[in-house]
Amino acid sequence: MDAREKTWHGLRAASLSIIAGLGHLYLGEKSGYTFLAFGLALLVISRTIWLPAELLYLSFAIFSAADAFSIVKRGHGLV
Numbered sequence: 499m500d501a502r503e504k505t506w507h508g509l510r511a512a513s514l515s516i517i518a519g520l521g522h523l524y525l526g527e528k529s530g531y532t533f534l535a536f537g538l539a540l541l542v543i544s545r546t547i548w549l550p551a552e553l554l555y556l557s558f559a560i561f562s563a564a565d566a567f568s569i570v571k572r573g574h575g576l577v
Contacts, residue, residue, distance in 0.1 A: 508570035512563040518555070521566030529575075533562050 499507070515521035519534025537558055544551035565575040 504570055508567040511566035511570055515559060515563035515566050518559045518562040521563060522569075525566060525569055527566075527569065527575075537562070 511521035511524050513521075514524050517534070518537030518540075519530045519532070522530030522533050524530075537555060540551050540555040540558060544555060561576070565577065569575045
């Protein structure tokens with residue numbers, strides 16, 4: 499895969515990370531399930547119990563997108 503294909507593949511994974519973890523699942527990463535479960539738990543908490551959890555979810559989704567893009571471009575994530 500050349501650099502341009504890697505960039506587009508990374509951008510697709512990052513855009514799927516609007517729902518945290520989907521980009522990782524798109525890439526075939528096993529950590530995607532953990533990201534998805536944590537993200538969905540934050541969404542449920544923000545809708546039912548604690549409204550500021552939406553900000554936590556937003557920051558987690560941004561981190562998830564950056565991590566998915568990093569996995570494609572560098573071969574490993576941010577963590």
